[in-house]
Amino acid sequence: MAKKINEFLAGLPMTMVSGVFLLFALVPHLMNEFGGAESHVAFFPFDPAWVTIVISGIPLLYLAIWRVIYNPGISKISSALLICIAMVAAIAIGDLFAAGEVVFIMAIGALLEEATTNRAKKGLKKLISLAPTKGRRLRHGKEEQIPAEEILQGDLLRILPGETIPVDGKIIRGETSVDQSIMTGESLPVDKGVGEEVFCGTINCFGAIDISATKVGEDSSLKKLIRMVQEAEYKQAPMQRIADRVASWLVPVALLIAVLAYIFTGNIVTAVTVLVVFCPCALVLATPTAIMAAIGQATKHGVIIKSGEALEKMGKVDTIAFDKTGTLTCGRLEVSDILTFDETLSEMSLLSLAASAEAKSEHPLGKAIVAYAKTKGVAFGESTSFKMTTGKGIFAEVQNRRLLCGNEKFLNENGVSIDETILSVLEQLRTQGKALILVAERNQCIGVIALSDVLRPQAKNIVSRLSDMCIRTVLLTGDHKRTANYLANQVGISEVRAELLPEEKVRSIETLQGEGRKVCMIGDGVNDAPALKTADVSVAMGSMGSDIAVDAADVALMSDDISKIPYLKRLSNATVKTIKASILLSMCINFVAILLSLMEVLTPTTGALVHNAGSCFVVLIAALLYDRKFE
Known part of the structure; x- marks a missing residue:
């Protein structure tokens, strides 16, 4: 009950009400300070500052007491405790406006920080929803549908085309192509045959296969993926307020100065004024306001930053790890080369024949060839006698020509010999990471x-x-080494780690961190989620990336424009510098205010206004971030 009341009072609507009543209290208190007027507005039977104290003070008092009771060691002393002491002292001498002002500024700071650190939690739920719920078990020659959690190691399972594989296993009968992008991020379905492994959560695209379950339940690849995301989410600590980091010495120093002021001046008002101006309100506002301005600046450029911690850490990043598919590449297949081995056949004629043969194919490579032929305006005719051999290729008759389109194995099985000259050309294309369709x-x-x-x-x-910014770049991908190396050479990345499963990407990130590196991971797939969570900062491709990757990341690029990465780095550097400058300014203002308080120039009310002016300066400096140019 107490927690619900606290959350209600700390919310935006009640904080706005608190601010309105503080404004009502401001004018008469100024008049009282300089002209001797009544200390409250005529139509209020009480000082309106009481409303501010109740609304904004109770949540602060709750937080201070909770930390004293539950926080370990020196962390029991917080900025909330110091402000509560100042609030109580101001109330004790009857200066309610000063008491209300310090707690209201803290309430505003808490709302700003909450606005910058809230994160979506939908990604993990979506990842869990990918886990298969049923499997088709073969027992005594019969098929039976059973819950996935009842599948045991060694069970024989049948996976039909279009079905999700319920456990990790090894193929014992059949051939197919498997979409395993959820695990490896590979853009192409992978052809699988007898003796090869398949993973839980991946999709059987074409042929029916029988598999023997090797890893079931919590040991399956998908369950491990879910568990890694959960663990990484748990390890992500929220950004600690700078004011709380220094509170261990701030509170004792403030109390000591206030006590000494009272001893030497004999004036309790001077002691209370010291406590009021010592309150770290500007310090509390420095981080969230700068971050809010930076997040607004980034949003204008299509960069969604989910937390202030991400900005803070991005400023320290010295290593950026890229996924390949959908990050450095567009994530779509296109025809790159058309080579003929028949002198009487032109490239466009070969494309026309292949597109005509593949027109009825459901394979992604066949569809890509047909789409490319259409964009080139190549005419292709109707195919007859179409037959597809899953995971290998197709046979079709086009214009009375009997064509085979597929991989080397498919052609060899159908009596087509491939000479050494052609094989050397094929090998060269493979070293460039290209998928091949032989005709x-x-x-x-x-x-x-x-x-x-x-x-x-x-x-x-x-x-x-x-x-040029002294950032080390690394390529982490589930693709084949040849594909990864070829692409890395094209873009200028010297460090490549290929053929990685999700847990291996995580280990690569942890290895880099173990070297003392601050790592930013950039990815777009479900398989990238654990690595995104493990990295110090993570960036997802927002428009084409999976929802799970976007939710797991700290930053999303809504236009998939990776040219925003250097911009993000410069913005984060500027934000950190602005925060440090704001903190320095607030400390200088506090120092001057303390001297004026000890000289009895300031009272609790005027001290609160001076320290409020410091808060305004901090907000103004932060606001300048919003319109700065970082391109």
Whole structure:
């Protein structure tokens, strides 16, 4: 009950009410200070500052007491405790406006900080929803649907086309292509045959397969992925207020100066004034206001920053780890090369034949070839006798020509021999990380169409700019080593770690952190979520990235423009500098105010106004961040 009341009073609506009553109290208190007027507005039977004290003071008092009771060691002493002491002292001498002002400023600071640190928690729920709930078990020659949690190691399972694989396993019968982007981030379905491993949560695209369960329940790959995200989320501590970091010495010093002031002046008002001006309100506002301005600045540029901690840490980042697919590349396949091995056949003719044959195919490579032919305005005819061999290729008749389109194994199985010259060309294309569709007719390979993920045009420039800023760049990807190395060479990344599962990406991040590096991870897939959570700062590609990756990340690039990464780095550096400048200014103002208080120039009310002016200066300096140019 007490917690609910506290949350209600600390909310934005009641804080606004608190501010209105503080304004009502301000005018008569100033008149009383300088002209001897009544200390409250005529139409109020009480000083309106009491309302501010109750609304904004109770949550602060609750926080101070809670920390004294539950926080360990020196962390029991907080800025909330100092302000509560000042509030009680001001009330004791009858200066209610001063008491109300310090607690109201703290309430505003708490709201600003809460606004900068709230994070969406939907990502983990979505990740959990990907976990399969049922499996098709084969027992005594019969199929039975059972809950996924009842599947045991060694059980024989049948996975039909389009179904999600319920556990980790090994294929014992059948061939297929598996979409395992959830685990590895690979942009292409991976062809799988007998003896190869499949992972929980991945999707069987084409053929029916039978698998033997190898890892079930909490040991499965997807469950480990979920667990890693949960653990990383738990480890992410919220940003601690700077004022609370120094409260261990701030409170004793304030009390000591106030006591000495009373001893030497004999004036309790002077002692209370010292406590009021010592309150770290400007210090509390310095961080959240600068962060709010920076977040607003970033939002204008399509960069969504979820917390102040992300900005603070981004300023310290010295290593950026990139995922490949959907990050440095666009995440879509396009035809990159068309090579003919028949002198009578042109490239466009080969494309026309391949597109005609693949027109009825559901395979992503076939669809990409057809889409490319359409963009080139290539005419292609109707195919007949279409037949697809899952995970290998297709047969079709086009214009009375019997064509085979598929991989080397498929062509060899159908009596097509491939000579050494062609094999060397194919090997060269593979070293560039390209997927290949071979086209054959009359037992002869007549050409090859290569496809590759499209490199973002600005990727090379971004890596170069980061290098100029002394930022180390690393490529972490689930793709094959040859694909990863080829792309890394194109963009200028020298450090490559390929063929990584999600837990291996996490270990790579932890290894870099173990070297004393501050790591920023940039990714877009579900498989990137644990690494995004483990990194010191994480950035997700917002418009095309998975919801889970976006929710797991600290920053989202809504336009998928990675050129914003250097901008984000410069913005975070400027934000940290602004916060430090604001803290220095607030401390200087407090120091001057303390001297004026000891000289009895300031009273609790005028002291509160001076220290309020310091808070306004801090907000003004922070606001300048909003319109600064960082491009």
